[in-house]
Amino acid sequence: MQTSEPKKTFWQNPWRIAGWGLIVSLLLLPLIAMQFTAEVNWTGFDFVAASILLGGTGLLIELGCRFNRSGAGRAGWAVAVLTSLLLIWINLAVGIIGSEDNPANQLYLIVLASVPLGGLLVRFKAKGMSYVLLITAGLQIAVEVVIQVGGLGAAPVINAAFALLWLLAAGLLRNAGTILAASAASDA
Amino acid sequence: MTAQRYYFADFVLDPAQRQLLCGSQQLELNARYLDALVLLVQDAGKLISKQRFFDEVWQGTVVTDEALTQCIRNLRRQLQDSASAPRFIETVPKHGYRFIAAVSCSSPAAAAEQSSGQPGRRQLLWHLTGQGALGAAIAGLIGGGLYGLVGAAQALATGSQALSVLLVMLTVTTLIAILAGAAVSSGLVLAKMWLIKSPGQQQKQLQLKKLGYLLLGGGAAGLLIGAFVSLLLQETFLLFLGRSPAHITGATEGLIIGLAAGISYWLLLTARRSASRQRFNYVAVFQAAVPGLLAGLLISLGGGVLLAGSLAQLATEFPDAAAAGLLALDGFSPAQGFSTAQGFSISGIVSAMLEAGLFTTGLTLGLTSQPLRG
Numbered sequence: 297m298q299t300s301e302p303k304k305t306f307w308q309n310p311w312r313i314a315g316w317g318l319i320v321s322l323l324l325l326p327l328i329a330m331q332f333t334a335e336v337n338w339t340g341f342d343f344v345a346a347s348i349l350l351g352g353t354g355l356l357i358e359l360g361c362r363f364n365r366s367g368a369g370r371a372g373w374a375v376a377v378l379t380s381l382l383l384i385w386i387n388l389a390v391g392i393i394g395s396e397d398n399p400a401n402q403l404y405l406i407v408l409a410s411v412p413l414g415g416l417l418v419r420f421k422a423k424g425m426s427y428v429l430l431i432t433a434g435l436q437i438a439v440e441v442v443i444q445v446g447g448l449g450a451a452p453v454i455n456a457a458f459a460l461l462w463l464l465a466a467g468l469l470r471n472a473g474t475i476l477a478a479s480a481a482s483d484a
Numbered sequence: 485m486t487a488q489r490y491y492f493a494d495f496v497l498d499p500a501q502r503q504l505l506c507g508s509q510q511l512e513l514n515a516r517y518l519d520a521l522v523l524l525v526q527d528a529g530k531l532i533s534k535q536r537f538f539d540e541v542w543q544g545t546v547v548t549d550e551a552l553t554q555c556i557r558n559l560r561r562q563l564q565d566s567a568s569a570p571r572f573i574e575t576v577p578k579h580g581y582r583f584i585a586a587v588s589c590s591s592p593a594a595a596a597e598q599s600s601g602q603p604g605r606r607q608l609l610w611h612l613t614g615q616g617a618l619g620a621a622i623a624g625l626i627g628g629g630l631y632g633l634v635g636a637a638q639a640l641a642t643g644s645q646a647l648s649v650l651l652v653m654l655t656v657t658t659l660i661a662i663l664a665g666a667a668v669s670s671g672l673v674l675a676k677m678w679l680i681k682s683p684g685q686q687q688k689q690l691q692l693k694k695l696g697y698l699l700l701g702g703g704a705a706g707l708l709i710g711a712f713v714s715l716l717l718q719e720t721f722l723l724f725l726g727r728s729p730a731h732i733t734g735a736t737e738g739l740i741i742g743l744a745a746g747i748s749y750w751l752l753l754t755a756r757r758s759a760s761r762q763r764f765n766y767v768a769v770f771q772a773a774v775p776g777l778l779a780g781l782l783i784s785l786g787g788g789v790l791l792a793g794s795l796a797q798l799a800t801e802f803p804d805a806a807a808a809g810l811l812a813l814d815g816f817s818p819a820q821g822f823s824t825a826q827g828f829s830i831s832g833i834v835s836a837m838l839e840a841g842l843f844t845t846g847l848t849l850g851l852t853s854q855p856l857r858g
Contacts, residue, residue, distance in 0.1 A: 310853070314622050322629045322654075368607070371614025375662060378621060385655045392723070453719040457659055457712075464617065464666050471610035 315357065319350045353381045360420075364472060369422045372468025376429060379461040380411055392451050400448040407435045407458075426470035433462035490525045492572070492585040495563065497525055504562065511562050516541055520555050524573060524583040533580040556581060566687065569754065609673050612851055616669025617662050619850020623842040624661025628654040630838075631792060656720060657791060660713050664738070665847050667709040668702055668745050672851065675701025675746075676753075695750045702746030703739050710738015717794055729801045732794035737783050741840050744779035748772045748848040768852070769845065776844030780837030792835040 307313060323346060326338045360373030386392060387401055410432045418424025440455040442448075490497040496505040499522045504511045513521065519541045524532055537552050538544075556573060559565075565572045574584045588607070632653035675697040714734035721728035751771040783790065789797060 311618075318622065318625055318629070322625075325629065366611070368610040368614045371611075371618050374618055374621075375614070378658065378662065382655045382659055386652065389652045389655070449723075451719060451723055453712075453715045454723070457663060457716050460663060461659065464613075464662070468610055468614045471607055 312358075316354055319354050322350060323347060349381065349384070353377055363420065364422060366422075366472045368468045369472030372422070372426070372465045372470075372472060375461060375468060376411060376425070376465040379458065379465060380408055382461075383408055383458060392454055398448070400443055400446075403439045403442060407432060407439060410435055422469045422472040426466045429462050429466035429469065433459045433466065436462060490528075490587050490589060492525065492528075492583075492587045497521060513559075513562060517555050517558055520552075521559055524559075524581060525587055528583040528585070528587040531576050531580055531582050535580075537580070605677055609670060609677065612673045613666050613670045615853055616672070616847045616851040617666035619846040619848070619853070620661045620665025620669075620843055621658055621846070622850075623846025624658040624665075625654065626846075627661075627791075627839055627842050628657030631657065631795075656717075660716070660791070661843065661846070664706075664709045664713065664741075664843070665850070667705045668742050668847060669851055671701040671703075671705025671742065672698055672746060672749050673701075691750075691754050694753070695747070698746035698750050699743055700746075702742040702744075702749070704742070706738040706740070706742015706745070707735050708738070710741070711735040713738065717791075729794065729797040731789065731797050731801075733788070733790050737788045737790060740779045740783055740788070741776070741843060744775040744840060745844045745847055747775040748844045749851060751775070752848055752852045768849065772845040772848040773841045776841040777837045779844070780840035781833060783840065784833040784836040788836075789832075790836045790839040792839065793832055796832065 323343065327343075330338060356377045357374050360377065361370050364370045364373055383404060387404055392401060392404065411428065414428030414431060415425060418428055436455055436459040440450070440452055444450050444452075490499075494506055497503075498505070499518075502515070502518055504513050504518065504521065520537060523537065523540055534549065534552060537555075538547065541555075542551070556575075557567075560567060560570075560573055563572045567575060570584060572583060572585045574582045576582055586608075676694070678701075679694055679697045711734060714732060717732050718728040721732075748771065752768060755768070755771060780790070784793070
């Protein structure tokens with residue numbers, strides 16, 4: 297859209313306020329809770345790890361929005377970043393296949409790596425990214441096939457859920473058209 | 485903006501050919517009114533002052549305000565818009581007018597899509613699905629964060645365990661929220677698109693019909709995704725804890741929340757838009773949240789459970805499970821906690837209302853988020 301009027305300032309975008317506000321409160325809440333109960337007891341390492349994971353996700357989404365001005369494109373990018381984060385989290389916390397020590401969980405590293413590596417290959421362009429994410433979804437399903445065939449375990453619904461998320465992101469990026477994001481005029 | 489054509493709802497505005505089309509039908513507009521519409525659409529989302537209309541449309545010819553009012557009235561009639569509940573042209577009292585519908589511009593890619601007979605519908609569907617899914621994702625992160633902290637506080641956990649409880653809760657809720665958000669949004673948007681294809685006559689009838697379609701779309705999507713979420717939770721419990729409780733959330737709960745999302749969306753779509761968008765719109769948040777809160781209440785009174793309820797069931801059915809302590813949210817159990825005579829727990833009801841309310845609010849506010857006003 298034409299911007300003949302003064303641009304909105306950085307923080308006048310509601311999505312941005314919601315996102316970063318959420319990240320800050322997720323980090324502040326345990327800190328506050330620790331003052332009142334001994335049962336919440338985060339170590340310095342916990343805070344650093346959580347800050348890196350959450351802050352990194354926020355930064356990656358910001359970055360994607362800078363290059364993508366269409367609504368679907370931004371949503372697709374955000375879903376891809378969030379899905380990567382969820383896959384990392386669930387592996388850090390418990391591991392999908394057996395316990396978190398089960399080496400088969402390292403198969404998910406391939407799934408995760410395909411996103412940034414494929415992204416570099418297509419220079420993070422929306423159309424190209426949509427094909428990369430289709431491959432990522434395929435890899436997610438392939439992990440399920442491998443663990444089933446190899447007798448390492450089975451998690452068909454969880455892997456299907458992740459595959460659906462990758463497909464959703466791919467579909468959104470594939471259809472990143474000309475409809476601008478709700479806040480496209482306000483930033484970048 | 486260099487685009488030659490503008491698309492909004494079912495209309496196509498082509499300034500170069502000086503045409504306004506609705507579907508394939510050309511609408512009658514005199515030259516001045518067309519200029520006024522082009523001016524509005526080109527700067528969609530921005531306030532166009534009366535003076536700008538006089539300068540650019542009437543080009544300095546001295547006319548009264550009445551001429552402009554007449555022009556807008558005519559445009560609204562052609563667009564089947566109403567002054568009190570505008571879909572396209574919003575009055576900014578004493579100052580001017582603003583075009584409030586989403587406008588897309590043609591590009592070579594979009595033009596190819598136009599020629600295939602479906603003007604931008606697929607794009608709009610994905611656009612709105614994305615918005616709804618993201619809104620729901622934010623709601624899911626908020627809810628997951630809250631539950632994660634409650635769970636962590638109850639887990640008597642060491643530092644690293646507290647983090648892992650928070651992470652699992654965040655992951656599960658966000659994953660469910662994004663998938664359910666995408667499914668319900670696309671259901672609602674498809675239903676809305678389907679409706680526009682069949683022309684309605686009376687405004688009131690049209691609104692009721694729209695509600696019916698939205699309920700159908702939201703309900704169907706909710707039912708499907710509810711069933712999927714049920715499978716997902718069962719598998720998660722089985723994998724991480726070795727067993728799954730008999731009574732967890734499922735298709736019925738999904739159906740009710742999908743219906744609630746349909747009502748929220750309908751309320752937001754038909755609501756009279758407030759002129760000032762700078763302030764936080766409390767009314768919209770209220771309209772978005774109430775059907776969800778009621779759905780949560782209905783579900784828990786009917787004996788259904790959502791996420792926290794499912795987790796509480798787990799702790800209730802397998803109190804011995806060491807791992808259940810990890811996800812212990814006993815307070816949320818319908819059977820435990822502060823039970824009333826009927827066996828309902830206040831915290832069970834509150835948690836169900838919180839989940840359903842957050843979900844519909846995030847989803848519908850995402851779906852209806854408009855370009856920011858300049």
